[in-house]
Amino acid sequence: MLFYSFFKSLVGKEIVVELKNDMSLHGTLDSVDQYLNMKLLDIAVTDAEKFPHMLAVKNIFIRGSVIRYVHLPAEEVDVQQLQDASRRDAEQAKHSTKTGAAAAAAAGKGQPTKDTRPDQSDKVAAS
């Protein structure tokens, strides 16, 4: 959920989104959800000569799964802070995986270990 929160902090800012069909658009980030689907306002296609498909379109919804890159405004991003937060997030995920496995082993007491993955994903999502 870290990058979801991160993108929420960029709402209202101008971003460039490059799609997996090589089309690239810029516009104001209006909203984002947990799949990183994004809504952009007042968009323009970067290469309108090549992509005249959205000349009369201003507000769009982009499915998160088709986004290749998001170009961010450098002055809006604290890279150091983002890096620290990413590391903390990864560390926490690792930790909850370990405790999840240990708890399952203790509960099982020699019985076949059951799959604890749903538990872990819950913990990660909640943290």
Place this chain on the structure above:
Amino acid sequence: MSAPTSTLDAFYGKKVLIITNDGRTLVGSFQGYDQTINVVLTDSSERVYSSHQGIQTVPLGAYMVRGDNIAIVGEVNEEEDAQLDFDAIKAEPLRHIVH
């Protein structure tokens, strides 16, 4: 997981343009959607782009587009859209989405 917070509610009843993962451009009246971004259009048509002639419009009627296959949903400004000279707009068809 809970429903997405970034919704398509703003598009209800409006004329929208959908770009699909296989590069097609569909235009129609937005009637509904669900959490996987499956979308229902009525009075829809496909706009076929080509580099040697203008835009061809193929009427399709009511259409349900599966969310998996949707790249972009955009609201069409009908006034601006009516001003476009379809015969003069020539472009290569869009490339497929490659994951």
